[in-house]
Amino acid sequence: MPKKVRFAVDMGLLERVGERLRALGDVYWILGGAGSGKTTVCLLLSDLCSLPVYDMDAHIYGSYHGRFNLQRHPVNWAWSHSPDALAWLLDMSWEEFNLFNQAALPEYLDLLADDLEKLQPHNGILVDGGISNPGLLARLIPVRHMVGLAVNGLSSAQIWEGEPERVEMKQAVQRLPHPEAAWQRFLDFDRRLTEGILQECQACAIPLCLRDSSAEPQKTAGRVASLLGL
Numbered sequence: 001m002p003k004k005v006r007f008a009v010d011m012g013l014l015e016r017v018g019e020r021l022r023a024l025g026d027v028y029w030i031l032g033g034a035g036s037g038k039t040t041v042c043l044l045l046s047d048l049c050s051l052p053v054y055d056m057d058a059h060i061y062g063s064y065h066g067r068f069n070l071q072r073h074p075v076n077w078a079w080s081h082s083p084d085a086l087a088w089l090l091d092m093s094w095e096e097f098n099l100f101n102q103a104a105l106p107e108y109l110d111l112l113a114d115d116l117e118k119l120q121p122h123n124g125i126l127v128d129g130g131i132s133n134p135g136l137l138a139r140l141i142p143v144r145h146m147v148g149l150a151v152n153g154l155s156s157a158q159i160w161e162g163e164p165e166r167v168e169m170k171q172a173v174q175r176l177p178h179p180e181a182a183w184q185r186f187l188d189f190d191r192r193l194t195e196g197i198l199q200e201c202q203a204c205a206i207p208l209c210l211r212d213s214s215a216e217p218q219k220t221a222g223r224v225a226s227l228l229g230l
Helices: 011-022 038-049 056-060 074-080 085-090 094-118 156-162 164-174 179-203 217-228
Strands: 027-032 053-055 125-128 146-151 208-211
Touching: 011 094, 027 038, 027 179, 038 053, 038 125, 038 217, 053 056, 053 094, 056 094, 056 125, 074 085, 074 094, 085 164, 085 179, 094 179, 146 179, 146 217, 156 164, 156 179, 164 179, 179 208, 208 217
Parallel strands: 027 125, 027 146, 053 125, 146 208
Antiparallel strands: none
């Protein structure tokens, strides 16, 4: 159960990962909540600036699960080895979930650094999302290499219930005990995560790109490229 895991940021690991990332050259990060357009912007920027894209969410929910190590990544090891990883997260209170995300971040970045070291040399790389605590990330890479995205007036329910590509998540939550309560908790967590990302971006002077849902993706990508100095 979550209460048996100590959710604390490993500051030593965070510092070591920072040293590794700074030695890898330019790492650009596109931040934002679900549905903010991170992946679309990253793909457009990749074409525009000839930079590869690293999909952080795809790795966190994919390949990283087989690479978490009990000694180096105890928080994520507990998550990935739980009988039902989704239920394990949604059984938490918001306070536990928020602490989990903070403690998980250095462990994710440790595996990211492993992967980026294998890609050397490179002339820069775009990282797509995967981070809900940009304040911690700002300790490691320059804030001028980060941009936060957000869509004006778009709720978590509209994002997760109105976009066909996200239907699998609701189906997974509906298979849990007390599915309606679990779904409402999922939406609440998602809303709070998005709000926290934007608040931390503002607190750390990370540039924000706010847009309407009808904005052309190419124009948004151009604004982001300008903010990143690409």
